[in-house]
Amino acid sequence: MRVGYVYNAKPSARQEIRASSSTLAPEEGEEPPSPAGIGLAEDVWAEWDDAETILGVANALATRHEVSLIEATGNFTARLASCSPDIVFNMAEGTFGASREAQVPAILEMLGIPYAGSDPLTLALCLDKAWTKVLLQHHGVPTAPFVVVDDASGLDGADAVPLPALVKPLYEGSSKGIRDDHLVHDRESLRRVVMRTLETYRQPVLVEEFLSGREYTVAFIGNGDDVRLLPPVEIRFDQFPAGANRIYSWEAKWEWDRPEAPLRVFDCPAALSAAERSRLDEICLATIRALRLRDWSRIDIREDRHGVPNVIEVNPLPGVLPDPAANSCFPKAARAAGIGYNEMILAVLDAASKRLGVGR
Numbered sequence: 086m087r088v089g090y091v092y093n094a095k096p097s098a099r100q101e102i103r104a105s106s107s108t109l110a111p112e113e114g115e116e117p118p119s120p121a122g123i124g125l126a127e128d129v130w131a132e133w134d135d136a137e138t139i140l141g142v143a144n145a146l147a148t149r150h151e152v153s154l155i156e157a158t159g160n161f162t163a164r165l166a167s168c169s170p171d172i173v174f175n176m177a178e179g180t181f182g183a184s185r186e187a188q189v190p191a192i193l194e195m196l197g198i199p200y201a202g203s204d205p206l207t208l209a210l211c212l213d214k215a216w217t218k219v220l221l222q223h224h225g226v227p228t229a230p231f232v233v234v235d236d237a238s239g240l241d242g243a244d245a246v247p248l249p250a251l252v253k254p255l256y257e258g259s260s261k262g263i264r265d266d267h268l269v270h271d272r273e274s275l276r277r278v279v280m281r282t283l284e285t286y287r288q289p290v291l292v293e294e295f296l297s298g299r300e301y302t303v304a305f306i307g308n309g310d311d312v313r314l315l316p317p318v319e320i321r322f323d324q325f326p327a328g329a330n331r332i333y334s335w336e337a338k339w340e341w342d343r344p345e346a347p348l349r350v351f352d353c354p355a356a357l358s359a360a361e362r363s364r365l366d367e368i369c370l371a372t373i374r375a376l377r378l379r380d381w382s383r384i385d386i387r388e389d390r391h392g393v394p395n396v397i398e399v400n401p402l403p404g405v406l407p408d409p410a411a412n413s414c415f416p417k418a419a420r421a422a423g424i425g426y427n428e429m430i431l432a433v434l435d436a437a438s439k440r441l442g443v444g445r
């Protein structure tokens with residue numbers, strides 16, 4: 086098939102991607118709008134992919150298909166038209182706001198171009214962690230009690246959340262705005278961190294009861310009866326530096342974990358009894374149905390103090406770093422299931438082709 090691979094590249098990656106290969110490299114295009122000014126200088130580009138990932142995915146797709154790389158810049162529709170793909174492999178994170186992950190698939194739908202992954206409604210819903218939780222609650226999927234604070238006038242409302250609590254920007258990812266000190270134990274710290282997060286991330290803030298138990302993330306590929314849940318990855322907080330809070334914070338993801346000294350914090354498959362595993366599987370299947378997730382996603386889950394698994398959030402555009410030494414949960418779970426990187430990416434595309442009846 087002719088596959089258009091749509092992505093957002095970190096600014097530092099763009100040159101390398103263009104220089105990589107004449108058959109794969111995208112043309113020089115205009116730069117995408119910059120989200121600079123929202124968040125901290127060091128985390129602005131955290132969600133966008135690096136050259137290794139973009140080329141890794143492109144090469145995986147190219148083992149079976151004719152691939153065009155399409156950066157999600159303002160003029161990506163022109164490039165789409167020039168390569169007229171049978172299907173798009175969408176990994177674009179988008180630029181601004183709570184609907185940013187929905188932007189590319191919305192345009193693809195408008196143009197009638199089939200694509201892999203969830204639809205704009207699901208992508209926007211999952212980026213907004215509160216909407217995700219409301220829907221999960223409606224479907225009986227456990228999720229921690231929470232309050233959304235829109236501005237300073239909403240601070241009193243946060244007192245309804247039991248302590249300790251976690252403070253997070255409503256629609257970020259990659260642990261942006263979830264620093265080690267966002268786990269708060271008293272009301273004064275809660276107010277201080279909420280105000281700081283409102284000002285830094287310029288969006289509502291989610292205050293959520295802290296779930297103190299084990300944490301897992303579960304990846305899946307496929308749809309309906311063909312859905313394949315990959316082995317759960319457990320985050321081992323006992324492997325964190327001494328004194329660190331038991332949350333997968335910005336510091337844990339980006340500062341304590343360095344390529345030259347990776348944190349050994351992921352266990353896959355997680356050590357679970359058959360009953361524990363089937364309870365996780367059930368919650369994941371209920372989440373897939375409730376949010377109408379398609380083709381692939383990763384579901385973050387944490388046990389409360391009674392050991393009941395709660396869904397924290399859902400990632401319909403999961404990170405897929407190709408380096409087996411990197412802490413990237415989706416490829417790690419696939420490897421534990423005997424699925425290599427290329428096979429994993431192709432399986433996601435196959436799930437979409439099958440769902441859409443494209444390329445057969």
Ligand SMILES: Nc1ncnc2c1ncn2[C@@H]1O[C@H](COP(=O)(O)OP(=O)(O)O)[C@@H](O)[C@H]1O
Pocket residue numbers: 214229251253257258259260261263293294295296297300331332333334385387397398
């Ligand atoms: N309610 C919670 N209780 C305990 N830990 C939490 C809770 N919410 C988030 N965390 C911790 O913070 C991490 C990042 O939160 P998450 O909502 O998954 O943000 P991101 O979208 O940045 O991945 C989680 O992996 C978990 O370790």
Ligand SMILES: [Mg+2]
Pocket residue numbers: 385398
């Ligand atoms: Mg997460």
